[in-house]
Amino acid sequence: VTARFAAPTTLDAAVSLLLADPAARAVAGGTDLVVAARQGRRPLPESIVAINRIMELSTTQTREDGSLVVGALTSHALLAAAPEGARGWTALADAAAIVGSPATRATGTLGGNLMNASPAAETTAPLVAFDAMARLVGPDGRRRDVPVGALASAPGRTVAEPAELLTEVAIPAVGASTGSAYIRLEFRRAMEIAIVGAAALVVLSSREPDASIVSARIALTAVAPTIVRARTAEDAVAGQRTDPDVFRAAGAAAARDAKPIDDLRASADYRRAMLEVVVGRALAVAALRARGASVAIPASRWVAGGGL
Amino acid sequence: MAELLELTVDGVQLATTLADPGRTLLRVLRDDLGRTGTKEGCDDSECGACMVLVDGRPVNSCSYLALQAAGRSIRTVEGLAGSNGELAPLQRAFLEGGGIQCGFCTPGMLMSATALLEADADPSEEAIRDALAGNLCRCTGYQPIIRAVQRAAAELRGEPTAASRPTSAV
Numbered sequence: 001v002t003a004r005f006a007a008p009t010t011l012d013a014a015v016s017l018l019l020a021d022p023a024a025r026a027v028a029g030g031t032d033l034v035v036a037a038r039q040g041r042r043p044l045p046e047s048i049v050a051i052n053r054i055m056e057l058s059t060t061q062t063r064e065d066g067s068l069v070v071g072a073l074t075s076h077a078l079l080a081a082a083p084e085g086a087r088g089w090t091a092l093a094d095a096a097a098i099v100g101s102p103a104t105r106a107t108g109t110l111g112g113n114l115m116n117a118s119p120a121a122e123t124t125a126p127l128v129a130f131d132a133m134a135r136l137v138g139p140d141g142r143r144r145d146v147p148v149g150a151l152a153s154a155p156g157r158t159v160a161e162p163a164e165l166l167t168e169v170a171i172p173a174v175g176a177s178t179g180s181a182y183i184r185l186e187f188r189r190a191m192e193i194a195i196v197g198a199a200a201l202v203v204l205s206s207r208e209p210d211a212s213i214v215s216a217r218i219a220l221t222a223v224a225p226t227i228v229r230a231r232t233a234e235d236a237v238a239g240q241r242t243d244p245d246v247f248r249a250a251g252a253a254a255a256r257d258a259k260p261i262d263d264l265r266a267s268a269d270y271r272r273a274m275l276e277v278v279v280g281r282a283l284a285v286a287a288l289r290a291r292g293a294s295v296a297i298p299a300s301r302w303v304a305g306g307g308l
Numbered sequence: 309m310a311e312l313l314e315l316t317v318d319g320v321q322l323a324t325t326l327a328d329p330g331r332t333l334l335r336v337l338r339d340d341l342g343r344t345g346t347k348e349g350c351d352d353s354e355c356g357a358c359m360v361l362v363d364g365r366p367v368n369s370c371s372y373l374a375l376q377a378a379g380r381s382i383r384t385v386e387g388l389a390g391s392n393g394e395l396a397p398l399q400r401a402f403l404e405g406g407g408i409q410c411g412f413c414t415p416g417m418l419m420s421a422t423a424l425l426e427a428d429a430d431p432s433e434e435a436i437r438d439a440l441a442g443n444l445c446r447c448t449g450y451q452p453i454i455r456a457v458q459r460a461a462a463e464l465r466g467e468p469t470a471a472s473r474p475t476s477a478v
Contacts, residue, residue, distance in 0.1 A: 001328060001330065002328060002330030004309060004329065005375050027373070030371065031353065031371060031372075034370075034371040035352055035371050038370075039352065044330040048329065050376055052376055100353070100442065101356065101443075102366050102438070102439055102441065102442055103359060103365075103442050104368070106365035107365070191353070
């Protein structure tokens with residue numbers, strides 16, 4: 001049972017509260033926390049520090065070097081409405097647009113999704129593919145930057161100290177002829193959790209039809225205890241043509257980067273088999289976008305509708 | 309420690325004391341404030357029967373801490389009709405078009421549809437389906453609900469609707 005509740009309006013106050021009360025846990029939107037308590041997965045914290053009124057965690061800005069800094073309290077609904085010119089980062093919008101339902105997206109936050117550390121977290125794979133950095137701020141203003149891919153240490157666990165808060169995520173600028181996409185295998189269109197997902201960031205040599213793939217970064221959802229890079233698949237596409245067979249072969253290679261399990265949503269074998277398809281599609285859509293083609297957000301729906 | 313919660317529900321400023329700070333907005337609305345128009349379905353964010361608007365955005369009130377709504381404006385199905393009891397265009401369209409059968413999902417459907425129409429006066433069928441994707445209905449098969457939203461949207465845009473258009477002689 002929750003005995004204590006605080007709703008600080010500054011980052012400093014929130015960190016102080018977390019430091020002073022070892023039982024305190026930070027809550028942003030609460031969309032997973034309250035449901036988890038009801039389902040008996042874990043009780044509500046004895047002490048809640050609601051951080052949803054800390055305005056300094058809600059801002060998004062583009063830095064001079066072209067990188068994008070997204071505040072931890074940014075809602076999925078905002079992320080899904082990708083701004084014009086943000087084509088290189090479209091995978092994040094693809095992912096945010098398929099989280100839960102409209103209500104989940106209006107309330108749930110990027111920071112909450114990352115710190116919840118689910119192996120099926122939707123927004124993590126795109127950020128891992130972007131090489132994004134998460135900023136953790138602790139007592140006395142101490143801050144450290146952690147690669148988003150290293151934030152989760154196990155399902156439901158992060159490397160953050162109890163009195164550290166995720167404040168923002170910095171996404172490096174992408175160059176020309178670069179595109180990204182996130183594809184999820186789903187059984188239904190709302191309140192779904194990834195069976196398997198893949199984010200791909202593809203850099204092409206040019207926007208011409210004969211362009212080759214300079215490099216790709218790929219991250220996988222729901223096939224390991226945390227979101228993982230698919231380096232075997234990345235190596236398989238580097239230097240290759242943007243050909244469906246190349247994408248498919250890379251997808252097959254991704255199985256070597258995955259350690260899927262059997263659970264109530266799918267078997268490990270099924271996940272491994274579908275990884276080939278999902279990774280192949282993420283690469284194909286990312287390459288299309290890198291060429292300048294407009295592929296509707298979320299890419300999963302565009303592909304399911306026969307887009308590829 | 310008991311916490312004081314002040315919020316606005318359907319335009320009325322209300323205050324209540326929470327003995328349990330972990331109490332959800334749904335419990336406060338129904339049990340503490342007696343506003344039972346908002347329904348408890350799955351109590352798990354799956355069905356959308358508990359949908360309310362918090363500062364205009366759709367929220368599953370069963371999975372939202374009441375204290376996070378402090379100072380905010382909550383709108384429920386009970387505030388849709390006019391003060392004289394006249395139904396809102398959406399409510400009328402649901403009633404007249406068979407978008408209601410048992411009625412249990414209706415408060416949530418109406419609130420999700422309200423949020424949609426306030427953001428998009430002329431939504432495509434796809435947009436309506438997306439907006440209602442977090443609301444389950446086990447009676448209607450959804451088609452009459454989609455049509456009701458389309459009809460209410462047309463009426464709110466000032467276009468003639470099936471009900472107001474003169475019927476042609478057959």
